[in-house]
Amino acid sequence: MTQTAENRILASPLAKRLAAEQSVDLSSIKGSGPHGRIVKADLAKSPSAPRVTHTPASLPAGEDVVKIPNNNIKKIVAQRLQESKQTVPHFYLTIECRIDALLGARKAINDAANGAYKISVNDFIIKACANALMAYPKANVSWTDEAILQYAHADISVAVSTENGLITPIVRQAENKGMRQISDEVKDLAGRAREGKLMPEEFQGGTFTVSNLGMYGIKEFGAIINPPQACILAVGAGEQKPFVEDGEVKIGTFMTCTLSVDHRAVDGAIGAEYLQVLKQYLENPVSMLV
């Protein structure tokens, strides 16, 4: 990216105009001019430069095409995702966690509840993320030009898919909440999210997001950061597979987690250390009691 300290993209007037005309995102182009300035030739060089997906004028039209109008949520989410992917320098870290102990604990808790409540794997993950953020606060941050903002609490946004689009209600101060409270809150928030009845403060804010597609059998994926947050955890499905321990082949249940990270705020090593802490909580859920 060709940006000065003030985040100004250096580009010649002609390059700027050509980029606008061709819907090319200047921030995705490396400038070859003096001091890395983007010049006309750089645009010519990258015909495959990432394009901003404005509605192209030449979309297929006719009777075979059904128009599904976009509601406001869809439009806002689309815009924010696009902005995030274009302006936030993402990188991705993937780790595998063995969750046999977690599944065992879940079963024990749910058996004891006798139907009064039912904790999900995702509730465990939310709690583990929150505790790990408290243990390792360098990942609980946001980037601004002046400073990196580090948060005192783990407000975990939980990605919920609704008919109207993606929405991320927040479990505030999840580090201070028990598993049952987290579970109840998520159920309530997700339910009201689907009905479109959330209050703005219930989905605006948050310091870290969890997105789980494990229930669809997705093994692993990389999520788009939810700005101004710096990290989002993408959780895949638990899968049984053989592994070797103490020279013996055993069967275990493994879950893949991928952390998308805003490199401006969180470096590779910090992201990696955070994942190690998280893995420890997920693999030894009793430690969350400490």
Add this chain to the structure above:
Amino acid sequence: MTEQKFDIIIVGGGPGGYVAAIRSAQLGMKVALVESQHLGGICLNWGCIPTKALLRCSEINHLFNHADEFGFKVSGLEFNFKKIIERSRGVAKQLSGGVQHLLKKNKVTVFDGFGKLAGKGKLSVEKDGKKIADLGSPHIILATGARARALPELEPDGKLIWSYKEAMTPEALPKSLLVVGSGAIGIEFASFYRNMGAEVTVIEVLDRILPVEDEDISVFARKQFEKQGMKIITSAKVTKLDKGKDNVTAHIEAGGKTEKASFDRVIMAVGIVGNTEDIGLEKTKVKVDRGHIVTNEWSQTDEPGVFAIGDVTGPPWLAHKASHEGVICVERIKGLNDVHPLDVTNIPGCTYCMPQVASVGLTEKAAKKKGHKVKVGKFPFMANGKAIAMGEPEGLVKTIFDAKTGELLGAHMIGAEVTELIQGYVIAKTLETTEAELVHTVFPHPTLSEMMHESVLDAYGKVIHF
């Protein structure tokens, strides 16, 4: 002879070579510069500079002759032609001395002799047929320049038929003069001699004078020159020159007919060929195409370690092109970041005749040929306050934009001081400005430069004063 080792060797001390030498020294290299004649090359000694000194005198003569238009009465006006020539030589000498001083200051080792490639990374230097030094370096830059092209049957003899050297050092003003070729060099001499009072005829084989300029400029220039009493014959060819005792009879072929006409002197200005002979190219992979060394965008020849810059590499034959190529070449050799190849469409060309001509970028025809849909703006000097106040109401500023992107493709000017004005468009073009930035630029009033603004406004249908 023991070989003297350098980081870089430059052959030729013209604006290509000496500038490359100074830049190399600035970058901490140990530099050798080999020059067989005079530092400063053609430009300082036989080109740009002495001709401008002469043209200054013809401008002054022109002004004196039009003094009454400004309310002056001048009587008994005379000029000392010998002194005019001496002044021009003095200016050249002064500047050549300046170059010597600059090279010394930058600790460039100058060898006074003729350089010749002598094997990989080696150059021998000869003076009066004797070897005076063996030099070695991984980088050798050839900046040997160019000379006037000679046509068979029309070779200059230095007395009656001149090349540019004799044309700038005549003993007396000829009464009648034939200039063969209407490029920048031919037209400058034609303008000088005409404004000094000689009868001047210009013959051009193509259908217009100043053939590399935009057609509108060629047409405008021709009208002005003819108004000044110059005779111009285009689509014509001089096939033979019969030398008399103190005159020359030219056979001029035009429209299928050949006519004879007699002139005191003839100036041959029919192009340039590179100095590629006797410099040891035969034993290298260096390619020569139609008299010029072939190079890539970084001035590399096909022989590793051998580079070429300036006039010897072909058009545009301009001093500032030579210097710029030299700087880019050595910065690239040094491995600096942020070095970019020269974009020829950003190199301005100037002709210092009266009225002056200056341009940069594509002509209207060339732009259309390249497939651009264009927007063209034109503004005449006649509509500019400063031009009228100065008594210079003849001229034109033409700009060419890409209709779709607003890219400034070319600018073409004729009129007083346009050679000083063109840099405004050159900066704009180099910075890749569009019409928008030019429209929003505030030009000072009253100046000739306001026409540069108005021309842009005209291209976009917003011209104010015309």
